[in-house]
Amino acid sequence: MTLNILTLNFAQAISRLGEYLSYGFIRNALIVTVLVSVSAALLGVVLVLKRYSLLGDGLSHVAFGAAAIAATLGILDLEMITLPVTILAAVILLTLSGKKIMGDAAVAIISAGALAVGYTIMKVGGGEANLGGDVCTALFGSQEILASDTTDIVIIATITALLIVLTVIFRHKLFSLTLDERVARATGTKTGLYNLAIAVVTATVIVIGMKLAGALLISSLIIFPAMSAMRLCKSFKLSLLLSPIIAAIGALLGVLLSIILETPVGATVAAVDILIYVITHIIKGKS
Amino acid sequence: MSKTLIRVNSITLSYDGVNVIENLSFDICEGDYLCIIGENGSGKSTLLNAILGLKRPTLGKIELCGIKRREIGVLTQQNPVSKDFPALVCEVVESGCLNRAKNGLFINKSAKKTAFENMERLGVTSIARHPYRDLSGGQRQRVALARALSAAEKMLILDEPVTSLDAKTTYDIYSLIHDLNRRHKMTVVTVTHDIDAALKNGTKILRINKDSVFFGTVDEYLRLDEAKAYVDADHKQNGDDIPFGEGGFRYMGGAK
Ligand SMILES: Nc1ncnc2c1ncn2[C@@H]1O[C@H](COP(=O)(O)OP(=O)(O)OP(=O)(O)O)[C@@H](O)[C@H]1O
Numbered sequence: 001m002t003l004n005i006l007t008l009n010f011a012q013a014i015s016r017l018g019e020y021l022s023y024g025f026i027r028n029a030l031i032v033t034v035l036v037s038v039s040a041a042l043l044g045v046v047l048v049l050k051r052y053s054l055l056g057d058g059l060s061h062v063a064f065g066a067a068a069i070a071a072t073l074g075i076l077d078l079e080m081i082t083l084p085v086t087i088l089a090a091v092i093l094l095t096l097s098g099k100k101i102m103g104d105a106a107v108a109i110i111s112a113g114a115l116a117v118g119y120t121i122m123k124v125g126g127g128e129a130n131l132g133g134d135v136c137t138a139l140f141g142s143q144e145i146l147a148s149d150t151t152d153i154v155i156i157a158t159i160t161a162l163l164i165v166l167t168v169i170f171r172h173k174l175f176s177l178t179l180d181e182r183v184a185r186a187t188g189t190k191t192g193l194y195n196l197a198i199a200v201v202t203a204t205v206i207v208i209g210m211k212l213a214g215a216l217l218i219s220s221l222i223i224f225p226a227m228s229a230m231r232l233c234k235s236f237k238l239s240l241l242l243s244p245i246i247a248a249i250g251a252l253l254g255v256l257l258s259i260i261l262e263t264p265v266g267a268t269v270a271a272v273d274i275l276i277y278v279i280t281h282i283i284k285g286k287s
Numbered sequence: 288m289s290k291t292l293i294r295v296n297s298i299t300l301s302y303d304g305v306n307v308i309e310n311l312s313f314d315i316c317e318g319d320y321l322c323i324i325g326e327n328g329s330g331k332s333t334l335l336n337a338i339l340g341l342k343r344p345t346l347g348k349i350e351l352c353g354i355k356r357r358e359i360g361v362l363t364q365q366n367p368v369s370k371d372f373p374a375l376v377c378e379v380v381e382s383g384c385l386n387r388a389k390n391g392l393f394i395n396k397s398a399k400k401t402a403f404e405n406m407e408r409l410g411v412t413s414i415a416r417h418p419y420r421d422l423s424g425g426q427r428q429r430v431a432l433a434r435a436l437s438a439a440e441k442m443l444i445l446d447e448p449v450t451s452l453d454a455k456t457t458y459d460i461y462s463l464i465h466d467l468n469r470r471h472k473m474t475v476v477t478v479t480h481d482i483d484a485a486l487k488n489g490t491k492i493l494r495i496n497k498d499s500v501f502f503g504t505v506d507e508y509l510r511l512d513e514a515k516a517y518v519d520a521d522h523k524q525n526g527d528d529i530p531f532g533e534g535g536f537r538y539m540g541g542a543k
């Protein structure tokens with residue numbers, strides 16, 4: 001009996017899925033989610049190994065604050081504001097943590113500060129109508145991803161392709177830089193320049209990923225696939241390869257699940273990524 | 288007179304306004320085997336960091352004249368690699384060769400060969416495809432040394448290279464470095480607490496202590512009272528049989 005209902009529901013879900021997949025906008029959403037996840041996961045390996053996971057998190061809060069201000073000012077193209085502000089914050093945070101003046105405290109201060117300022121400004125100057133909804137969207141991502149058009153796809157695909165090419169070219173440098181930055185610097189690598197580049201890439205990925213997963217969830221797209229890959233792989237090269245693959249699988253599963261369960265896309269993808277991480281833990285055992 | 292590679296010009300090094308090293312000057316020349324000795328906390332690692340460009344002198348300056356940073360192989364005292372870093376032993380060693388490539392981006396055939404040779408030298412070829420994170424402290428040290436050797440085209444800068452190594456490996460590494468220095472003209476700068484090995488293998492000694500600094504050749508150092516005292520004490524110790532204490536390798540010291 002229960003089994004029957006289950007199979008029935010499952011059959012319904014599958015047919016609903018089939019129906020949805022025939023819609024162009026769903027396919028677009030799938031493509032965008034996979035691309036964003038792949039970019040985030042590639043970056044994730046470097047951020048996690050450089051112990052900058054917290055930085056990604058802090059920056060997403062900065063992006064939220066900037067978005068709130070931009071929205072309040074009535075600026076339509078939010079990225080025009082959020083991208084430069086987030087890049088600037090990334091550079092500032094990296095120079096601070098590089099000098100070990102404040103380290104993670106700096107990140108905490110800036111991220112909490114950005115959240116507070118962003119929310120206050122939204123409240124004070126913003127649309128009274130649907131504030132709760134707006135804040136929720138900015139923090140957890142929006143279904144806007146379902147409205148991605150070809151331009152969005154082209155932009156995100158370009159960024160992702162660029163990131164993949166850069167990662168392949170600089171993979172050995174990234175290895176030295178993450179293995180031991182001091183030795184890399186002592187032997188002539190321009191670590192400051194690389195850190196700057198990493199900061200800019202991080203800010204970019206966060207800004208393009210914000211629409212999907214919001215300020216609070218984008219860092220799980222960055223961190224979890226990388227952590228899963230690093231747990232499964234013994235080598236750096238394989239981790240760098242597996243992380244985006246895991247992310248793509250998580251994105252596909254996440255989008256499909258969100259359609260079946262009618263849940264928010266970003267949160268579902270994040271949840272699947274976390275689930276995959278838990279599974280890698282179980283496979284590899286605790287150590 | 289051989290070419291000066293690094294000129295340390297009356298530098299003062301300090302942390303938070305407290306001087307660790309004051310007004311120190313010396314030159315590192317091509318072919319030197321410079322041993323830096325001194326008590327714990329006397330500032331040896333700090334000095335190396337300054338030479339490596341990782342610590343800015345409060346006063347004075349350090350000039351690299353005949354050498355580029357990318358020709359130096361480095362082994363630092365603390366090994367900062369985290370417990371979950373995914374890296375194979377061969378990846379770690381090969382990354383040392385990166386600076387030999389023209390653009391510093393790709394590891395070519397000859398770099399791979401250099402890496403392999405150094406893994407052989409340090410006896411880590413059998414674990415080449417093992418994860419670095421699972422190695423013991425001594426194994427890690429060997430791998431880190433293999434990496435430093437792979438990077439060193441003209442100069443090796445080592446901070447206590449034989450810590451946590453077993454007796455045979457210690458001996459092998461001393462011979463190896465000695466050989467590189469004497470036969471391949473590799474300039475070596477090393478911090479060590481093993482004064483016996485320093486006197487045996489080194490060509491120059493830099494001794495830093497709170498109140499006095501000595502810089503000169505090994506022969507000059509041996510004429511100092513402190514060296515005599517040390518050598519005497521050493522002889523007494525030698526009478527007792529302490530098989531493998533600190534400096535217990537005097538008789539195997541440098542491979543001549
Ligand atoms: N990052 C730091 N901040 C503040 N003080 C430091 C720092 N690093 C070292 N010091 C201080 O500088 C002095 C010299 O330290 P250093 O590590 O250079 O000694 P060392 O000669 O290498 O000692 P060891 O033989 O134990 O390796 C010590 O008194 C130490 O407390």
Ligand SMILES: [Mg+2]
Nearest residue numbers: 331332333364
């Ligand atoms: Mg030291």
